[in-house]
Amino acid sequence: MKKGIIIVCVVLMGMSVLGMVESSRLERTMKMGIGIGFLPFWMSAIIGALALALLVKVRRGKISHEDRPFLPQGSIPRVVSLAIALITYIILIEVIGYVPSTFLFFLTTIFILQRSRVMMIMFFGAVFTSLLYVIFKIWLKSPLPAGILGF
């Protein structure tokens, strides 16, 4: 965990430098009041300074929970699979449409999280897909992505 916080501090300092460089291209002062680069520039500088302070604090051992593991044992496959399923769902929703992509998403995620019987997974997948369809499409009348299949 200590290593992780150090990496976070370094990333934040990098972002701070990038933010300052990008903000310095914008005007920081104008004739009337502040320029549009004022807030982002100073916020980037503050983030950098605070990240440095946090880094010093971590190095001095003043962070109490640094020995905690980043992820509980055996949880990496679940979290990563779920994230991949979510990314795939977002890609597919506009390509093949709401109904098939959402149904597939439910099938995959329920299977990842709990290996149940296929019929049960399919049943819940169909129920949840229909539930969201009724709420958003029929009740709230929001357009849902139709995709190449048209639904």
Place this chain on the structure above:
Amino acid sequence: MGIFDYLLMGFSTALSPLNIIFCFIGVMIGTIIGVLPGIGPVAGTAMLIPFTFGMNATTAMIMLAGIYYGAMYGGSTTSILVNLPGESSSVMTCLDGYQMARKGRAGAALGISAIGSFIAGTLSVAGLMLLAPPLANFALRFGPPEYFSLMVLGMTLVVALVGEDLIKGLIAGALGIFLGTVGIDPISGIERFSYGIPTLLDGLSFVSVSVGLFAVAEVLEMSESPSKSPAYIEKISNLLPNWQDWKDCTLPMFRGSIIGFFVGVMPGAGATIASMLTYASEKKLSKHPEKFGTGIIQGVAAPESANNAATGGAMVPLLTLGVPGSGTTAVMLGALLIHGLRPGPLLFEKHPDFVWAVIASMYLGNMMLLILNLPLVGIWARMLKIPQAMLIPLILAFSVVGVFTVNNNLAEVWIMLVFGIIGYFMKKFDFPPAPVVLALVLTPLLENALQQSLQMSHQDFSIFFTRPISLTLLVMAIVSLFSPFARHLWVRANIR
């Protein structure tokens, strides 16, 4: 018009069939959110914002407020029956509530928790009703420098009180301000950090960021370990407290209501700190402090009253000053802005129908919660048996579809995903997400106030220090940054 005339006007709106239905839906969803560990009221309100787009602002706010205080009711059920707080504000209820349940008094604990919540919720709405109009009147004196200082105070209080580490809270707040500057500057019309991406021209979507940071991040964390249905105490009887219980609890409930309300008014303090402070002060006032933690009814009544009273208190700065004091009220502010309403002192003048309808609906909502929570407590407890494998995909799909429907734009769903991953890492490294959302919502207003103040003073920053109200607010902001140290010492001394 006097307060009671306004309240009557509020009831006439709140009692319309549509508003009653959405108040009921709000408190019911809130109770479910409170019961289910993991998803909190911030994620719940953020996820349901897209759901409110078809509604008028009053109905939307009635529903979102219902979720907020409904979650406080629901949180106590799992604390008492499973020793698992559904909400962080119910942590203190576990101490005595679960012990009471183990002694066969789960019914009395649940009953007093619902009744205490109802009394405190109702009293806090009365407090809101009495305190908000004079505060709004006072705030009419505020000019841009005072507003700037007030927003700085709101942010520092949230930063100081929400997280465990002040530096991490400050980083989160500064990041939120930076993110709030993305998009076309409304004054100069120049784009900032949008890099030609059309979706970013209007700034980062508040709904995408908040759903990502709270709902998606929460769900990713939930998925780390397989769920196990907790073993809960199923036998629940005698929900109504006996005469002795009433005698023991009356004063703690009133003290909890008062402390909870005023702690709730303070931006950043919130329901969790309110319940901790109340529990600690009850222990101090008790003739038998050693009995706290062994299953005494005062240990349930006081913190449960406090966390509910805090929700009414938290509405005071939101409605009167336009400065949210917590993650949930920040989400509500964002929802109000989306609905075209700008909270602040003028809201009471320009839209009294809206403000008073929301206040009146909180009375109704508290009554609905009492009816929902007492006889249906067994059903709420059974909700804990819903497997994670069903809940996680449902929350994720709801978030994806909900964010998509805001502007029918898939790019906003990708933004949600990015912030979901950022939020997950923030959770892992204990960076509080609430300051990011609060700052994101407040930055356009803050920048505008800063701009106007400097125009007034011809670029002289001393304007913030030469006006008494602004100076006082800035001094309070600086003092608030030292409050984590004071809080740490106070809680350590009192919880022992």
